[in-house]
Each structure stands twice: as C-alpha cells, then as structure tokens.
Amino acid sequence: MATVRLLADEELSPQAREVFADIRATRKSDFVNNFWRALAHDPVTLKRTWESVKQVMGPGALEPKVKEMIYIAVSIAHACPYCIHSHTESARAKGMSEAEYREVLAIVGMASETNRLVTALGVPIDEEYEVG
C-alpha cells in the first residue's frame, strides 16, 4: 500500500525517464527499485534526490560498504522498514560480511540503550568534549 501509484517505465515523464537512465547507468543494472517509482511523480524531487544520493554515496574517504552501514543505522533509528531492507541488501552487495552485519546491529542496539539512558539522566556534556 502506498500514497501514490508506483510508475512503470512507460509512464515516466521525459525528465523522470532521464533520471531512471542515469540510475541504471550508474548502478550498471536494469533494476530500478520502488522508491524511485514512487518518487517519479515529482521529477524535480526525483532528480534532486538522485543527484544527492549519487554524490553522497559515491566514491570518497569511506568504503562503500561502510557508507551503507551508516545508512542502515539511521534507517533503523527512524523506523523505516523499506530503507532497512534496501540498504541491508546494498551493504551485502558491496561486501559487508555477516560478521560485520552482526556488529552493526549490536552497535545500533547498544547505542540506542545508552542514548536513552543518557537522555533519561540529563547528563551534562563533559568540558573535555568541547571543541575550540
């Protein structure tokens, strides 16, 4: 169930069609997942979002699989099942081992616990953590 219909390739506007072509070329795969098919109703946001994802998740200082792990962590904390499933898949495709995946989950769980304990106790920030 969705708040908009998912668009098939033949229903795309010319601008959305261009973005889909770039998604396929960048990922070297014909598969375009449902997120983009839902977003395609708004070619402006589709294009802006895809350009940002391409830039942020593209080559950089961090390994691709580490980038995906951080994405997974955020998606769990935001309670987004779709995002969790799609980025767990991406992380595995980019080389995340099962041992690494276990550690990601253990850290997310642990951090959730300590985050809430800190908040509950109203712990003041140590001056040792102050920046410049």
Place this chain on the structure above:
Amino acid sequence: MATVRLLADEELSPQAREVFADIRATRKSDFVNNFWRALAHDPVTLKRTWESVKQVMGPGALEPKVKEMIYIAVSIAHACPYCIHSHTESARAKGMSEAEYREVLAIVGMASETNRLVTALGVPIDEEYEVG
C-alpha cells in the same frame, strides 16, 4: 542539569568502584566521563552497561573508528547531544579524519531525508530484497 547528582570517585559504592577501575584500565586513561558518574547510582546497570559497551565496541570485524561512526549516526537520529559529543570525540581519537567525518554527516542527513520520503510515500518493499 541532571536528574541525579554526578558521583565523584570517593562517593562510589564498592561495586561501582570496581567498574570504574575497569573503565580506566580498559581505556588506559584516568578520565571517567559524566555518563558513568550519573549511572553509578545503580551499580547493577552500571556494570551490565559497561560490560556490554566493552564487548560491543571492542575488537571485532569492524575497525574501531567505523564502530564509533555508527554510534554517532544512531545518536544523531535519537537527538542525544551528549552522545553525539562524546562519540564524535571518541571517533576522532580512534583516527576518524575530517574528510570521513564530513561523509558521516552527509550520509546521516541524506538518509534522514530519504527515510522520511519513503515513509511518506508508503513504498512497498521490492521482492528483490526478500531473504530466503
């Protein structure tokens, strides 16, 4: 401001004192940050939490700095300023470069945006993401 007083070393119960000694030995540093001083009112939770942190954040498949980056990501999504400050500091101490830090923030921001767009649109999970 906190909901409990932060305990000084000389106010610790014997069990809390033992945990503090292990924190210092493990971290090879005399500094014990405020979180543990607030948690020390409850030696049972103090001990259980420290043991878990030590296990989860200790040596494993992921680099220590990557573990801290995931911790930071979760702490941002949970809106915990103390946690963000302390783990940004830890990540830097464990070798996170400024270039890597910038990418962590860019990913967290981007994932927050796409997480909410996916949720807004009610995107159904692609069957390609199904496991076993």
Place this chain on the structure above:
Amino acid sequence: MATVRLLADEELSPQAREVFADIRATRKSDFVNNFWRALAHDPVTLKRTWESVKQVMGPGALEPKVKEMIYIAVSIAHACPYCIHSHTESARAKGMSEAEYREVLAIVGMASETNRLVTALGVPIDEEYEVG
C-alpha cells in the same frame, strides 16, 4: 493486525455510539474509519480524543487543507503509516493539489536532513532568535 478487535457499530457501548453519531454528523459521511473502531473500547479516551480533533482541526485561522498538511508532516516524522494514509486522503479531500502535496513531501524530506545536520553539529541558537 491490531492489539484490540475493531468494533462494529452494533458492538458499541452507548457512549461510544454517541461519539460515532457525532463523527458522522460532523463529517457528513456514514464512513467511520478504523482508528475510531479501535479506540471505541475506551469510550472516555474516544470522546476526549474526538472532541480535541474536532476542535483543533475545525475552522480557524489556517485553511483546512493546511491543517491536514501539518498533520501529515508530523505523522511522517513519527513513522505512522496509518496516520499518513488517512491524512493524505483527508488533505486531498479538502483540496490539496498534487503540486502542493509534492511540496509538502519535499519540505518534510529537506527538514529531516537539515534537522539531523543541525543536531549532529550541535549548533548553538543564534541570539537573533531569542524572544522577549
């Protein structure tokens, strides 16, 4: 799946029946959605919640469709699929155009990104924003 059974009209207590009658009269429609059928197990909370919704979402300074857009925004940030679906439907019924809907989603996504960046960076509030 739910934690309580949805109540059919003939299962309502007299107090719940009265609230349902007012929902139908206020909305000029016989349709009563599942939220109220789940809440009807507790006639006190049912009545209080309905009275509040009627007051808050009723005529005021803001246009009805703008009120629904704000409701949608909150529901997305709270990860409530039911709420998103029902209020997207209400907003459309009250005149939200597809162009307006696209802007709502773009703002929610954007704000989510900047919210998390601000939190990540621990940005201090500018004194220009101080009130009184």
Place this chain on the structure above:
Amino acid sequence: MATVRLLADEELSPQAREVFADIRATRKSDFVNNFWRALAHDPVTLKRTWESVKQVMGPGALEPKVKEMIYIAVSIAHACPYCIHSHTESARAKGMSEAEYREVLAIVGMASETNRLVTALGVPIDEEYEVG
C-alpha cells in the same frame, strides 16, 4: 557547545564564501545564521544543502509561511531546538500570525497524540485509503 567551531566570514574557503554570498543575496540580509557557519567546514555539503533549501523553500504552490509551518512541525517531531527556533522566527518574518502559530502547535500536539494511539493499537489501514 558544538562538535565543530563556527566559522567567521574571514575563515571561509572560496567555495564557502560563494555560498554565503548567495545566502545573503537571496535573503536580502547580511545576517548568516550559525547553521551555515557550522556547515561551512564542508563546502560540498554546504553548497548542496543550500541549493536544496533554496529550491524547496522558494516560490511554489504553497505560501512561504505555510512552508515554514511544515518545517516547524517536522523540527518539533525531530526534537531539534535550533531548527524550531530558527524556523519559528522565519515563519513569523514571512507573516505567520500568532493565531496561526497557536494552531500549528495545537495540531502538532494533537497529531502526536493520535499518531501514538494509532501505533499502540496497531490499527490496520482502511481500504478506503488505498490508492490506484
């Protein structure tokens, strides 16, 4: 307190300087708030974020003050005090009346309550809300 130092105008890199110039020109004001001064350490994210904000919050189908109200709503749900303060100020500057502000807050509060009740009860989505 922040995780990075706020940059003064004279500390900006050339690319950040350009973005600041555009912020000033677009807003017709010399004031650049702390968020951009914290983000300026990363000129790439600074530029991308500013371009997105300019596009999303710029002229469109929704009134500027309505856009700010939606931004406020999201910022409250994400517990971001900085964002709440800065966008409440922006909304007022763009014409939000005190009566409208009161309604924004009442809707956000109400939606938070009903969002959590719906989630608590696990209410299934009515088929009347299904799209296409």
Place this chain on the structure above:
Amino acid sequence: MATVRLLADEELSPQAREVFADIRATRKSDFVNNFWRALAHDPVTLKRTWESVKQVMGPGALEPKVKEMIYIAVSIAHACPYCIHSHTESARAKGMSEAEYREVLAIVGMASETNRLVTALGVPIDEEYEVG
C-alpha cells in the same frame, strides 16, 4: 530560551487565570511550572491540555506513581529534557523509590535496544500475538 515569553500571573488573560487557579487547587500548591506559563499564550489549548492531563493523570486503575513512570518513559523516548525533569520530580513526589526509578531507567534502556534490534531484523509478528 523559548519561542514565547513565559507569562507571569499578572499577565494572564481571564481564561488562563481560571486554568491556573484550577491547577493550584488540584495540586494543592501555589507553584505553577514553566510549561503552563508558556502555554498560557493560547488559553484554548491551555484549558484543553490541562483538562486532559487532569483526567488522564488523575485517580484510576493505576497508581499515581506508575502513571508518572510511564510518562517518564515516553518523555525519554521523545528526547524531551523538560518533560523528563518535571515528571521525574512528580514521580518522586508521588512515592517512586530510588530502587523503582533505577528499574524504570533499566527497562527504558533495554526496551530501546530490543526495539531497534527487532526493527533492524524486520521480525514478523508471531501469530500467537494476534487478537480476536
């Protein structure tokens, strides 16, 4: 810092004055905390909110201190320091022991961890948990 000025008793509108009188009478105390002084700019929401708090937190099936503990738990998960501080104080005033307080915090921390693990793993609901 706040988005509105806190109102002193002599600045209250007649309707807000009445609500303050009822707060004082109900609580048998002259002290009116800042939340109500901020909310007093909107007498309608002030009255509706106070009436709801009085009803929901008043005598019922659960002990007053247990009601406050649940309030604390929600406030922690929503990252609201003001709410945490005020309801921790209320819970103590209503008899919550330090041993009970420790258990509240331990449960909130633990539930946060397991909540996120469940979400991360996308665990399907056991049919044993189905209602009616």
Place this chain on the structure above:
Amino acid sequence: MATVRLLADEELSPQAREVFADIRATRKSDFVNNFWRALAHDPVTLKRTWESVKQVMGPGALEPKVKEMIYIAVSIAHACPYCIHSHTESARAKGMSEAEYREVLAIVGMASETNRLVTALGVPIDEEYEVG
C-alpha cells in the same frame, strides 16, 4: 519479511540452543517467539540480550505487569509494531487489566502531546526541578 531467515530449533548453533533452553526454562513454556529466532544468527548478541532481558524484567521493586507497561510505552514511542504486540501480550499474561491497559494508552498519547508542545515552546527547566 525480514532481513534474515528465522531459525528453527534444529538449525541452532550449540550456543544458541543453550540460550533457547534457558528461555524455555525461565518462561516455563515451549514457545520461543520470532525475535529470538531472528537474533539466533548471532549467538553472542542473542546471549547478551537474553541475559539482560532476564535480569531487567525479572523480579525487583516493580510489579512484573508494570515493567511490561513501561516496555509497551517505549515501544510505542519507537514505532515498533512487533514490540508493541509482544509486550501487550506479555502484560496481559502478567495480569494487566483492560482498565489498566486503557490508562497506559491514554498516558502515552497524552505524554506525546505535551512532550511535543514543550519542545515546540522551548520551555526552560524550572529551577525547582534541579537535583543536588
């Protein structure tokens, strides 16, 4: 749908098998719910999590059903349907009456509303709430 397969009893590693045996002995029931079957891929986290749950939710100062109510409250605020369903079931099994359940939901809803109002208004913490 899940990100891992649920493990049947005969697929468990020896360490996971031991944890399952302890879950069954502690709960005096043969039923092991899906959460543990998903977590069983990681025997270390499985064991640590179960030991913590057993300690935190075990006998203490608070009644078992009150502990479950707090768990439910947190799970609602974290938008975890699985957690809500399983702990609503546990709370009922431990004696939570329908009247008590109604009050839990009413408090969670109410606290969500006031939490967000407080956050929206940026209410400063009263000095009366300061500790020590």
